[in-house]
Amino acid sequence: MKNKLKILFLCLFSIYILFISAAFGAEKVRMSFTVSMEEPDTHMFQVGLLCEGIKGDTVDFKMPSWTPGYYRVLDFERNVRDFSARDQSGLALEWEKTGGNIWKVETGDAKEIVLRYQVYAAGRGVAESSLDTNRGYISPTGLFLYIDGKLDLPATVTIKPSRHFSKISTGLDAVSGKENTFRAKDFDNLYDCPIFVDNQEVISFSFDGKEHRIAIYEPGDIDKEKLVSILKRMVRAAVSIVGEIPYDHYTFIMMGPGMGGLEHSNSMAVFTKIPELEEPQQYNGWLSFIAHEFFHLYNVKSIRPIALGPFDYDGENRTNMLWLSEGGTVYYEYIILNRAGFMRREDVLKRLSGIITSYELSPANKTMSVAQASFDTWTLPFFGGDQTISYYDKGAGLCWLLDLKIRHETKNKKSLDDVMRECYRKYFKKLKRGFSDEEFQTTCEKTAGCSLKEYFDYVYTTKAIDYEKYLGYAGLKIEITDEGEEGSVVIKRIDEPDVLQKKIFESWLN
Numbered sequence: 001m002k003n004k005l006k007i008l009f010l011c012l013f014s015i016y017i018l019f020i021s022a023a024f025g026a027e028k029v030r031m032s033f034t035v036s037m038e039e040p041d042t043h044m045f046q047v048g049l050l051c052e053g054i055k056g057d058t059v060d061f062k063m064p065s066w067t068p069g070y071y072r073v074l075d076f077e078r079n080v081r082d083f084s085a086r087d088q089s090g091l092a093l094e095w096e097k098t099g100g101n102i103w104k105v106e107t108g109d110a111k112e113i114v115l116r117y118q119v120y121a122a123g124r125g126v127a128e129s130s131l132d133t134n135r136g137y138i139s140p141t142g143l144f145l146y147i148d149g150k151l152d153l154p155a156t157v158t159i160k161p162s163r164h165f166s167k168i169s170t171g172l173d174a175v176s177g178k179e180n181t182f183r184a185k186d187f188d189n190l191y192d193c194p195i196f197v198d199n200q201e202v203i204s205f206s207f208d209g210k211e212h213r214i215a216i217y218e219p220g221d222i223d224k225e226k227l228v229s230i231l232k233r234m235v236r237a238a239v240s241i242v243g244e245i246p247y248d249h250y251t252f253i254m255m256g257p258g259m260g261g262l263e264h265s266n267s268m269a270v271f272t273k274i275p276e277l278e279e280p281q282q283y284n285g286w287l288s289f290i291a292h293e294f295f296h297l298y299n300v301k302s303i304r305p306i307a308l309g310p311f312d313y314d315g316e317n318r319t320n321m322l323w324l325s326e327g328g329t330v331y332y333e334y335i336i337l338n339r340a341g342f343m344r345r346e347d348v349l350k351r352l353s354g355i356i357t358s359y360e361l362s363p364a365n366k367t368m369s370v371a372q373a374s375f376d377t378w379t380l381p382f383f384g385g386d387q388t389i390s391y392y393d394k395g396a397g398l399c400w401l402l403d404l405k406i407r408h409e410t411k412n413k414k415s416l417d418d419v420m421r422e423c424y425r426k427y428f429k430k431l432k433r434g435f436s437d438e439e440f441q442t443t444c445e446k447t448a449g450c451s452l453k454e455y456f457d458y459v460y461t462t463k464a465i466d467y468e469k470y471l472g473y474a475g476l477k478i479e480i481t482d483e484g485e486e487g488s489v490v491i492k493r494i495d496e497p498d499v500l501q502k503k504i505f506e507s508w509l510n
Helices: 002-027 187-191 224-242 280-295 322-339 345-360 370-375 391-409 416-430 437-448 453-460 467-472 499-508
Strands: 030-036 044-052 058-062 080-087 095-099 102-106 112-120 136-138 155-160 167-170 181-184 195-198 201-207 210-216 249-254 261-263 267-270 476-481 488-493
Touching: 080 102, 102 112, 155 187, 155 195, 167 210, 167 249, 181 187, 201 224, 210 224, 224 280, 224 322, 224 416, 261 280, 267 280, 280 322, 322 345, 322 370, 322 391, 345 391, 345 476, 345 488, 370 391, 370 453, 391 416, 391 437, 391 453, 391 467, 391 499, 416 437, 467 476
Parallel strands: 030 155, 210 249, 249 267
Antiparallel strands: 030 044, 044 112, 058 102, 080 112, 095 102, 136 195, 155 181, 167 195, 201 210, 261 267, 476 488
């Protein structure tokens, strides 16, 4: 009897599992994009979207209004043309625009929806898609629609290059056995992976078992072996700060002339021409730019304020902490190049002197805090001006002072590196989220072993910075003059530094 009951139970349980599996299988939605560029001189991408497993009488499709990392609402929906919706048999479905970036589709009994639309792509910067006979660049937030409330859905993207182009470079994973087809685990992943379509040359190298690809627009006669050596040294120095690589592969997308660069979790998209690679002094400015975008995979993509992921793609995602996310990355680009052997101590001090000059002699430094500049950046100039302070510049200066403060308070046993590692470990790896302003301050104070109220007053107020004290921790002094048309800041070593000051200076910079 017991055996019969056991068999009956197993049968019922199996039926239940099959039922649940079928139910969930029926609700599984698949999103498949196809992107063509038949006449690149018209600047038009043709996009097809096949949605399978759709349920409900209506579906709202949305297009993001901005690109993470570029803090402006760009209203990408304005570039959409010739939108249409059909079911699996080709019958037209009713639809209407119910918002600036929303297309509501009447599904009826359709199990599949096929959307077709064109996107005008004549952007000039890295946050917007562009297409012409020279190259195709897809900034994903401006091309791919998502289902409202369903950012967690996986998606595939198939690229059909025009006859002008032969190669595709992206951080997306390729789908095995399907030509020019890539997959994204969800739409945050998709929106984080720009796509470059051209005749670029692709150079690969391995670091710590991870493949790194360099996609270069018109490389000319650059020394490829030298380029790989330079980038590998930069990657090694950057990775050593946190001590872990959070990606499986990384792609440097270098697209020649254009405007700007943008960071991603396993790629960067930069408009740049590779300079002569004979001497570091010839390419340090360029390499600083590349190091900046690369280190963002830590400081902004994984080590991040709460507002910077998961994202609200409809509008502004404001935070007080771009002074850390952007300014801190400026600071670390110099540290990375110094530790990699490209930038000398005097070069770093000169760069930091210039940065302090730019904000200390700015009228806005007396009227706007760097936290306020971070929060208001969506409507203000990115790099400062007469009415706003640059969170890039002042953030870099403040991160330097924070580093020196932590080193001083811990007798040079800890540094800002330890703060970055702890934020990475606790918030990104363990809690899988960003941190609040208060949590970041607490992490800094635990690392330093003391209150940092005075320091964070410099972040949230316009209080004058006590450079004599903070730079003195490393045996340095500052001279600020307002003579001449612009004035200047000069940072020098003091005449007789003590043992701790020497140790901090020598360990801070190689």
